[in-house]
Amino acid sequence: MVVRAYSGLMSRIRMIYDAYLTVKKYEKNPKLTILWDSESGCNIHYFDVFKEEQFTDIVLEVVEVDKEGYWEWKSIHKCILQGKFLDAFAEIKHRIYLKEMYKLYSKGCEVIKYNDCPDTTWSSDFSIYNKWKENKWKQIEQLCKEQKAIFVYCYESFIVPRDTSGISEIIKFKDEYILAADNIIGTTDMVGIHIRRTDHELCKKISTVEMFVKKMDNEIAENNSIKFFLSTDDKEVETELIRQYGAERIIVQSDKKWGRTSKEEMVSGIIDCLCLSKCKKIYGSFSSQFSGFAAEYGKIPIEIIK
Incomplete structure (x- = not known):
């Protein structure tokens, strides 16, 4: 399983915890690859958060996606209008780099994306969102049962229902x-x-x-x-x-x-x-x-x- 960890830090931790549980349960030789972005909402590297002893009972690969470290997303159109052509060029170059990285690590994988959530996600009614999330998990679970390679593009936990009973023992700050x-x-x-x-x-x-x-x-x-x-x-x-x-x-x-x-x-x-x-x-x-x-x-x- 390959996962792209993005969004806020605690969202990422919930996601990689679920990814760990998933590969432990379904893979014969559990391996987890984590693509870790350092971005404006979470400017810290993976091993600046966790001990190296985390997830030692599986094969773990952590890829710091942005080799230059922290990146703050900018509007290319706005940069051009403001005459900031170097910023616009750097942003285009960065996005091409990210696209190539994800293309490389998703090659041969079934891709499950969580960037198509319903508009009701950020309202006070989560029922539609919860149903959508449950269906996404069923897709992942079925692919795992079929022993397929999976690339999960997600910003929070994805197992439904969640099991957090071992989270403080598994996540090692x-x-x-x-x-x-x-x-x-x-x-x-x-x-x-x-x-x-x-x-x-x-x-x-x-x-x-x-x-x-x-x-x-x-x-x-x-x-x-x-x-x-x-x-x-x-x-x-x-x-x-x-x-x-x-x-x-x-x-x-x-x-x-x-x-x-x-x-x-x-x-x-x-x-x-x-x-x-x-x-x-x-x-x-x-x-x-x-x-x-x-x-x-x-x-x-x-x-x-x-």
Whole structure:
């Protein structure tokens, strides 16, 4: 099986975890090839996230698709209109390179693409999307049973129904990230709060800050000594909640780097996610893979705010 890992980091992890389970179950000599993009939403290399000991019971090949590292997609048409001809040329060259890479690794494979999802995917009704996803998995499963070579072009988990029981044992983050999260959370009994803002319009619309505040107030009413670990991609939200509740109650990553366009920023996101996974429960943002993965990894309950 060959998979192309793209989109956000936690989406990728869910996908490669499912790919690992699939080859373990269906292939006589399990082999997994992961094509890993370093792009604007996930600028970090595979082995900067995971230990080399991950997936050692199968034959693993990791291909860093973009040999030059991080790439931010640009509009070729817009570059030309702005007179940025070198940027336009570089973008064309990059896209040709990616196309050739995917052509090379998909040769002889049955290709299953997840880029044709229904328009209702990003609404609050997931029923049509879930049915579409189930049908995609049936295609993959049938091809696996026939021992066919498969190229999966996907941005999140694909097994239906999902089995996350072994995810924390199979996915092996680098020790320094786990240690950093341990040092932040310690043995304190905390509730995790994940407030996704910035580019995720659906999260901002459905999981409002005011709704999180109400849940936090309810937690305080039940236990006045409760503390919250706050993970957010909006510094203004962090500042306001610390002002409202105090730095002793709102625990954050003190040296956090904001964004996803550098390795340092991505590492901060990994540590935030691991901190959430070490809380007793999570209040998460709607349609966010980040808080969902944290709950799976920590085997803790999650309530999506909506």
